[in-house]
Amino acid sequence: MSNLLFYNAAILTIDPEYRTYENGFICIQGDRIEAIGPSQAMTDLGDFAAYRKIDCGGKIIMPGMINTHCHMSMMVFRSLADDVPDRLRRYLFPLEARAMNRELAVTGARYAMAELLLGGVTTVYDAYYFEDDIAEAVAASGMRGVLSETVMNTPTPSAAQPYGGIPYTRNFVKKWQGHPRVMPAVNCHALYTNDTEHLRECHRIAADHDVTMCMHVAEMDFEQQKCRDEFGLTPVGYLHQIGILDERFLAAHAINVDDQDIDILADCGVNVSYNAGSNAKSAKGVAPVAKMMAKGIPVSLGTDGPMSGNTIDIVTQLSLVGKIQKLFQNDRSLFPPREILRMATINGAKALRMDHLVGSLERGKRADMVIFETDSVNMSPIYDPSAAIVYSANPSNVWATIVDGEILMENRKLLTLNFESAKQDLLRSCQKIEAIAKTLDREIATHN
């Protein structure tokens, strides 16, 4: 870590006033933002002799993007079975049962981190298996991670016993709490894979340690059905009734929520991760994001796993969010680019309860930021940098990714992660998976 001075950049602070500097500078001391403002104000601050100075030549700087819902390890399965209906139960659970293990989980996560850092994601929320091993990999990469072991009522790749995720989580939370960049969390997979007693137990762990508790909520038609049949309630109504919704709760998806559900989520201070691409590709529906945000819920953006999205950067989600929400609401004026960029940054920080640290570029906050180049053909013209990032940019335009003042990716090169070795590991793993996947394809074809 050294002191850094970036100047001659367009800066989107995404602070509460959405301050922007057409030609600005940002000065980083250690892990913090020391000063930020228009480039002409820079001379008042001294000669910056002890700083590495980076002339950004018109590049765009904004806060690092926050992916609030991912299953990184599933990278090893990306582009398998894209079009299989009821895929979770018919394809994914069997595939995981036959193929997933500790080595694959780490291999997938390492490669996924390469994609996240190359795509400008500084913080990821991850839920999968073998998260203790994944946490080691995240810590080594230098990126910020909120990580959680999945709890389910069946054996999983990391637990021979049903609900084996619970003792795993207890140890995991104790071990990682206090780490500067890895934050442990609790993850109950869903209400159709967890009973009331264990949901409450998970909630107690989260409350005792004051950590995030995440869950897939109101995502599946059969989840809705089960809740109606068994409890006469919506998924949100049920989770509220059993007393586990609070400001630590992060609801992933929240597609099938009605007005009453939205009131409950807002009243309880629940955070929501909207997964535009995954929800569309799986034909599950469109979360009523405008309504949730109107009630004060800070809706953030997630990608879901790489088998669902299929990319896990957030840049690709930005334009999708605008397009799908405008289309679904039949209103072109909704979701201007600034609102979408807030969802990708400060709302993600709020969802993971770290908005006092990151999510906007403000003096005193941690220096988590991303730099977009503007040389590529799709990055001109720029009448409005926010619009250019939302509707013109793609993840290959990200030029640098910085966490806690440490440059983790610069000029498309990863500095803390060996891309070539991560890729070779991934490709080797995929050879093993291919045979299992082909068997599953055949079984599903026979069953149809």
Add this chain to the structure above:
Amino acid sequence: MSNLLFYNAAILTIDPEYRTYENGFICIQGDRIEAIGPSQAMTDLGDFAAYRKIDCGGKIIMPGMINTHCHMSMMVFRSLADDVPDRLRRYLFPLEARAMNRELAVTGARYAMAELLLGGVTTVYDAYYFEDDIAEAVAASGMRGVLSETVMNTPTPSAAQPYGGIPYTRNFVKKWQGHPRVMPAVNCHALYTNDTEHLRECHRIAADHDVTMCMHVAEMDFEQQKCRDEFGLTPVGYLHQIGILDERFLAAHAINVDDQDIDILADCGVNVSYNAGSNAKSAKGVAPVAKMMAKGIPVSLGTDGPMSGNTIDIVTQLSLVGKIQKLFQNDRSLFPPREILRMATINGAKALRMDHLVGSLERGKRADMVIFETDSVNMSPIYDPSAAIVYSANPSNVWATIVDGEILMENRKLLTLNFESAKQDLLRSCQKIEAIAKTLDREIATHN
């Protein structure tokens, strides 16, 4: 033009059998595909002494993509007024009346061609103004273009008189017919900007010269309303009644079409350009693509202008097509990657009536093709190259673009178009436009 041999590539031919070669070669002699097949069959064909040999090292080769609806010159307006409702009438027509001229039209089109070629588009359908000048630029770039001057009942940037586009089109068609890569066409803007008499006149020109006639069809709510009020018909019903729908007709958008409309389109042999991104961002609706294709209409892909999309490559549309169509049909199994790639290639060729020449990689056809690199982080793993291109790729992954056997872009470098000069021209133009745009923004804000 020289003889080229590409080998050691994954090849998607997109021929009628969707033949693919995991490790294949393609041999180009002059402007034609001389041979194609698995790499091990290559040795039977001689020593290729007179060929430039390119080891593709696992890259993916497929037919060049065809953008069947674009307004290239509007590149100078990209990212202006993204969120203004009823934008065409409130913002765009006034903006064009105040700002557009011959120089801007050419500047925008040249830069747009850079984006198209860097994004793997080998053929573009363009409709705008000053198309004679744009045709010169397209011919110089070496890309394939089907180009048309817009006909409207008002003065336009290129015509002082209403319907000035008609005499322009007569000259334009005569001048360019027979050019090897530039094909002239006829373009009536829409039924709300053209009366019956002039629509019929345009249709006669297209019929007399056997060229494509394009029109925005069933795109706007007010278009639907006007047709119902004045003729008691749907837009498609009206166009059919006045006798202008035939196999030369290319309907752009086709959002508001009912089952009867679809039968008419299919019976008349009309082609359709589906503009997934533009239609979503403008909240106009979702074209019933599955129904149209079930009736045999070869639906192809367009981007609309860069003010609408906002990118004009086709790669970005691929995943959007799958996501939006699956979502709105509530069926994950629809639109597998292969079908989407057919829409992007062979269906585009059918829409522009050049499928005997291009749109698939087959012996004897013109060598219009695109090569994707597989080194970037988002391009692994690849269990299925079609799925990887549809759901993982972005336009920056395009490594080469070839038209008529001529390499127009290789390793991200344009070979027939000076990118830096095109960009400087664009940025200079945008400085002039910015003041006009700000005035318009103020007028619209006041009017609200």
